[in-house]
Amino acid sequence: GDSVTQMEGPVTLSEEAFLTINCTYTATGYPSLFWYVQYPGEGLQLLLKATKADDKGSNKGFEATYRKETTSFHLEKGSVQVSDSAVYFCAPGGSASKIIFGSGTRLSIRP
């Protein structure tokens, strides 16, 4: 069945460091791919998405490229800020009867 594997956390970085959170998936067909973010005490909100191969989603300095050949959708940011501290969820959608969420990666940024 469809599944998603993302980098286990917690991930702790210093401010202005480079961030990569890995995500790979298995799915039938070519699903759209999403990254959601959950800030402390909040629900999830969409961070970015890509709907077809080689598409790059971007928002708030974060980027992720839909790699069909490696079935991956790694999240990157060149210079993280303290305000980026949150839990990040990778989620392929569209190929199954529901969106599958990854286990979440907790990111903590030190000032």
Place this chain on the structure above:
Amino acid sequence: KAGVTQTPRYLIKTRGQQVTLSCSPISGHRSVSWYQQTPGQGLQFLFEYFSETQRNKGNFPGRFSGRQFSNSRSEMNVSTLELGDSALYLCASSLAVLGYSGDTEAFFGQGTRLTVV
């Protein structure tokens, strides 16, 4: 445009009781999904409703049930509560059934934190 509203935000119940949680979707959205979030299990899909019909269901016992009304508002009920039901319950609304339309975005509420003692 108002977002997804979940009530109540916090709830404390005793083992064996039942509880009903409410979710009001974004205006115009006809699909409502429910998720259970716990530190150990992450985000697990409970069920999804579209136009008052349950379209998809996750792997939860029959104690977990839901329904959707004609105005798209949804309720989730858990009967005979167990300690392990303590979790953050998240509701998400979308225009279409999640998974049927490849780029359908889910909009989440802030959740209801249920504590069973």
